[in-house]
Amino acid sequence: EKTTVAIIGAGVAGLTLATLLQKSGIACIVLETQSRSTVETLQRAGVVEARGVEMFERWGLAEDLLAGSIAQTIDYRVNGKSRIFKLTKDSRNSGRFCTQQMLVNNLLKTLIDKMCGDVRFEVQNVIIQNKQNEPTKVIYYDKAGTHEIDCKYIAGCDGSRGTSRSSIPNGILTKYSYEFGYSWLAAHVESPLKEHPIMAVSDYGFVGQLPRGPHRSRYYLQCELSDGPQDWTDERFWNEVRLRLNDSTISDVTIIDKQFVPLRSVVFSPMQYRNLFLAGDVAHLVPPTSAKGMNLALYDVDILAQAFLSAVNYNDLKALNEYSDTCLPHIWTYQDFAISMTNLMHDAGNPEQHGKFRQMTARAQLDTLFNSPAATQLHSEYQKGNI
Numbered sequence: 001e002k003t004t005v006a007i008i009g010a011g012v013a014g015l016t017l018a019t020l021l022q023k024s025g026i027a028c029i030v031l032e033t034q035s036r037s038t039v040e041t042l043q044r045a046g047v048v049e050a051r052g053v054e055m056f057e058r059w060g061l062a063e064d065l066l067a068g069s070i071a072q073t074i075d076y077r078v079n080g081k082s083r084i085f086k087l088t089k090d091s092r093n094s095g096r097f098c099t100q101q102m103l104v105n106n107l108l109k110t111l112i113d114k115m116c117g118d119v120r121f122e123v124q125n126v127i128i129q130n131k132q133n134e135p136t137k138v139i140y141y142d143k144a145g146t147h148e149i150d151c152k153y154i155a156g157c158d159g160s161r162g163t164s165r166s167s168i169p170n171g172i173l174t175k176y177s178y179e180f181g182y183s184w185l186a187a188h189v190e191s192p193l194k195e196h197p198i199m200a201v202s203d204y205g206f207v208g209q210l211p212r213g214p215h216r217s218r219y220y221l222q223c224e225l226s227d228g229p230q231d232w233t234d235e236r237f238w239n240e241v242r243l244r245l246n247d248s249t250i251s252d253v254t255i256i257d258k259q260f261v262p263l264r265s266v267v268f269s270p271m272q273y274r275n276l277f278l279a280g281d282v283a284h285l286v287p288p289t290s291a292k293g294m295n296l297a298l299y300d301v302d303i304l305a306q307a308f309l310s311a312v313n314y315n316d317l318k319a320l321n322e323y324s325d326t327c328l329p330h331i332w333t334y335q336d337f338a339i340s341m342t343n344l345m346h347d348a349g350n351p352e353q354h355g356k357f358r359q360m361t362a363r364a365q366l367d368t369l370f371n372s373p374a375a376t377q378l379h380s381e382y383q384k385g386n387i
């Protein structure tokens with residue numbers, strides 16, 4: 001069996017890449033280990049930022065894929081005291097409210113149901129062959145047996161635990177990583193946001209509440225790296241939310257799921273090896289404080305799809321050879337933003353460890369976002385993904 005691009009993983013990165021290629025007439029096959037129904041239920045990100053909206057408009061897909069508008073405000077609270085940050089207006093688009101689940105579902109409908117794209121679910125043991133003097137190939141297994149796909153290129157879009165990265169020989173990739181030393185308890189709950197998205201610093205730790213549709217929202221609470229479900233009963237969860245937001249009027253509602261996410265930043269460089277190109281979480285992770293992971297994945301596949309088009313249609317390999325060099329500066333820019341946001345919202349780390357000094361400078365930095373028009377402008381540009 002033959003195709004032009006074999007894509008490993010049907011998450012945001014893999015499905016978006018496949019949709020862009022399919023729309024441009026470039027043959028591709030997507031291989032996914034999970035079932036379609038599992039892929040359809042994954043809940044994580046909430047917003048496609050301005051840059052992503054511009055990208056889907058440019059590819060003529062915004063109508064099919066994206067949902068409504070988002071708040072242009074953020075309620076930055078310190079010990080329960082609100083200050084509403086207004087994103088600066090400019091001539092460019094604003095982001096769109098579109099949860100990751102919505103985007104993935106719309107991509108699946110557009111790619112499979114409308115464009116007759118080839119997505120193979122529940123595959124096993126995907127093996128990448130990408131050596132010099134050997135044809136580029138992907139081998140996988142399913143209920144029917146072993147399959148081989150001869151291809152020109154492979155896109156590794158298999159997320160942070162994916163295997164495409166480990167097919168690259170030792171010594172090629174450099175891993176840069178940074179651990180923050182604490183986790184977030186992410187909880188999807190049956191109550192909507194009252195007004196603005198909330199990011200709150202408090203003497204008891206960070207809490208955030210972000211929109212997830214008309215009836216639901218997602219809370220994030222700073223917790224210990226070692227914490228697990230046994231440490232966080234529903235009762236403790238709601239007591240901590242009320243304490244950290246200094247709001248006793250919040251009532252306990254149903255918690256749909258709880259997840260513990262250690263905050264870390266990772267970059268693998270370069271993002272390519274011979275005919276294999278890495279995109280999305282398999283190549284980089286940002287802490288969710290920045291709300292950039294999905295948006296960086298969209299950036300990668302936008303660049304990669306354009307590079308495949310030039311290579312396949314015009315035999316021009318320049319953009320493909322420069323893929324990594326094009327993406328990495330953008331990724332580092334948002335790693336910097338993510339670290340700055342994470343420090344800002346967590347009192348620059350643990351006051352018990354660093355003393356109160358860094359806590360005070362982090363809170364001064366938050367003041368500056370409101371007091372300096374230049375800082376307000378810069379923060380808005382980062383939030384929209386315009387840098």
Ligand code: RFL
Nearest residue numbers: 009011012013033044045158159280281291292293294295
């Ligand atoms: P995904 O979405 O993990 O998809 C990878 C897919 O690959 C499949 N797979 C394989 N398939 C074939 N063969 C293999 N060997 C395979 N191994 C794995 C998997 O089953 C899966 O279907 O990665 P992708 O496409 O790179 O997308 C990245 C985003 O999912 C991620 O960056 C975001 O969810 C990050 N993120 C957020 N991003 C934002 O932009 N805004 C947010 O507000 C936001 N909030 C979040 C987040 C991530 C979170 N967690 C859980 C880490 C909130 C949370 C809590």
